[in-house]
Amino acid sequence: MHPLSRARLERFRARKTAWVSLWLLAGLFVLSLGAELLANGKPLAVRHEGRWFFPAFRFYPADAFFHDGTETPPDWRAAEADLRARGARFCWAPIRFSPDEALDASALEGVARTSVVARRRSPVAAADVDAAGIVLAVRGEAKAFSLDIGNDAPLPEEARLEVARRAAGEGGEAADFALPAGGFASLSARPAGETGPVRVYFRQRLAGSEERKFRARPAEAGTMERDGWTFREETESVRFPFRPCRAHPLGLDAMGRDVASRMIHALRTSLLFGLLLACFSMAIAILVGLCEGYFAGKVDLVAQRLIEIWASLPFLYILILLSSVYGSGFGLLFAAYAAFNWVGVSQYMRAEALRLRREAFVEAARMAGLSTWRILLRHILPNALAPVVTFFPFELVGAIGSLAALDYLGFGLPPPAASFGELLSQAQEFPSAWWLVAFPAAALFGVMLLGVFVGEGLRAACDPRPPVRWDA
Numbered sequence: 001m002h003p004l005s006r007a008r009l010e011r012f013r014a015r016k017t018a019w020v021s022l023w024l025l026a027g028l029f030v031l032s033l034g035a036e037l038l039a040n041g042k043p044l045a046v047r048h049e050g051r052w053f054f055p056a057f058r059f060y061p062a063d064a065f066f067h068d069g070t071e072t073p074p075d076w077r078a079a080e081a082d083l084r085a086r087g088a089r090f091c092w093a094p095i096r097f098s099p100d101e102a103l104d105a106s107a108l109e110g111v112a113r114t115s116v117v118a119r120r121r122s123p124v125a126a127a128d129v130d131a132a133g134i135v136l137a138v139r140g141e142a143k144a145f146s147l148d149i150g151n152d153a154p155l156p157e158e159a160r161l162e163v164a165r166r167a168a169g170e171g172g173e174a175a176d177f178a179l180p181a182g183g184f185a186s187l188s189a190r191p192a193g194e195t196g197p198v199r200v201y202f203r204q205r206l207a208g209s210e211e212r213k214f215r216a217r218p219a220e221a222g223t224m225e226r227d228g229w230t231f232r233e234e235t236e237s238v239r240f241p242f243r244p245c246r247a248h249p250l251g252l253d254a255m256g257r258d259v260a261s262r263m264i265h266a267l268r269t270s271l272l273f274g275l276l277l278a279c280f281s282m283a284i285a286i287l288v289g290l291c292e293g294y295f296a297g298k299v300d301l302v303a304q305r306l307i308e309i310w311a312s313l314p315f316l317y318i319l320i321l322l323s324s325v326y327g328s329g330f331g332l333l334f335a336a337y338a339a340f341n342w343v344g345v346s347q348y349m350r351a352e353a354l355r356l357r358r359e360a361f362v363e364a365a366r367m368a369g370l371s372t373w374r375i376l377l378r379h380i381l382p383n384a385l386a387p388v389v390t391f392f393p394f395e396l397v398g399a400i401g402s403l404a405a406l407d408y409l410g411f412g413l414p415p416p417a418a419s420f421g422e423l424l425s426q427a428q429e430f431p432s433a434w435w436l437v438a439f440p441a442a443a444l445f446g447v448m449l450l451g452v453f454v455g456e457g458l459r460a461a462c463d464p465r466p467p468v469r470w471d472a
Contacts, residue, residue: 011461018457021450028447029275032268039261041098042076048088056093097248097258099265099418104256105238111245112236119230123204128197129153131167133160136197145183145202153200159185169195241426241433251435254426255416259435262418263443269419270447273334274399280338281395282388285345290376290384292346293353300350311343319411328414333406337399345391352384386462393455397448404444420444 013019036056037044046053046065053060055076062070065083080090097103125140127147133155138147146154155163159177166172171192177185183204190198242252250259288307292300319336326332356362357380365375406412407421415422420440427436 008461012457015457015460017453018460021453021457025447025450025454028267028450029271032264032271035265035268036093038093039095039097039099039258039264040093041096041101043080043090043092045091046083046088048083048086095258095261095264097261099257099262100416101258101261102256103252103258105240108238108242108245108252111247112238115234115236117232117234119232125202127153127200127202129155129163129167129200130197131164133163140202144204145179146181147202154179154181155185155200156180159187159200162187163198163200166190166198167195169193241430241436243433244435250439251433253423253436254430254433257416259423259439262423263420263440265418266420266423266440267443267447269330269413269417270400270403270444273330273403274396277334277337277341277399278392278395280334281341282345282392284338284342286349286381286388288342289346289349290353290380293350293355294357294372294376294380296354296357300354307343307346311340313340315340316411319406323411328411330413330417333403333412337402341395341399345388345395348387348391349384352387353380356380356383390455390459390462393451393458397451397455400444400448400451 031038040056042055044054044056046055048065053064055073059073062068062072062074062079065074065079065088084090123141123144125138125142125145125147127135127139127142128137130136133152135147135149135151135153138149142148153160153163156177156179162172162175162177166187169192171190171194172187174189175187177187179185179202183202186201186203187198188201240252240256241254242248242256244251248258248260250263253259253262288303292303315336319333322332322336362375362379365379370378403412404419404421404424407419408425409421410425412421413419420443423436423440427433427440430436
């Protein structure tokens, strides 16, 4: 290794955050490549009748296991118990669900929670009150309001005057009055000319929450009353998207698909798209930038004008047009992004080539009769790679974020492809499904943050200037 490259590597390793982030990002990429080994709705291996089968990687008809002449693949969840009874052994992935496998709501009936809802019963009473404010008759829970026949009704002064006017036949509209001890006294509408006792309804104002919900065993279910509370059993309804549970630790999406399985496959898609796009874009940027800077003159002038025209084209509109004509897909997205993503890095390569083309070692190679491509690849390119190396992680992060954004808007990968943006778009449709926001957003943020840490470490390692420390 060249001493300069070795010094850069040591500076990069000295930045622990960048070094650890690089290994974490590489580990996530390696794990995502084996997504079928981590999340799969088919068994990885089956030992049956002395033979090994690998359904996750090869097609086997049901006849190979049950000898019933069926040429379609078996339903492995239904067939597992039968095959195990025959002595078969299974090896499953840690997550036993494929990313495109939509579950039926009946499969989650045993997961639904049974809760007990406790609702506080509000005391209610009614009393017939005469013009003098004396209670003539009571109904309901009179003790809660200190209502006794023959005694004064516990009413405020304005309520007493209203009762006296109505008892005299003046009538009135419905009205509510606050009781001194808490609660309300209500008078219903009464037409004019009707005399006699006035019906007053009493209801108590409850302090705090009137309803509580808590987990309970089915044995505690049933409707009962105790200490002013009514207890009622309530079973959770199973509908998608469904919350996280033991079988699905990250929950289910709106189609009944396991979110953990989709996130693992979405991570592989995002990292592969980002790495391939960054490599392809860098290759185009290196080629264009080196040719511009080395040949300079009219070649550089014409190339710069063409690049300015190309960069001014609206990328999103072009992508929408191509998608409407050819349909969306991984190849179309990759080609469209690669066609526009190289412009920025090519300018840095052009500047490096312009600087290096007049160096003594390049002039010596030209005088020695070396070919143009040999000079570009063996002498200029190795000395101009610093911008490419430092920009590569940021290109990777930008590609991952752009793919997620297009999937969120509906112009990305076609369904049912798993992606972070597609999960986030479901979260917008179902605001109460917090797991569709929390887990995909955290994974996307974590991957992009690791890429930024690696990029900052590479930028600091390739910087020839010593670090400056500012003391107060």
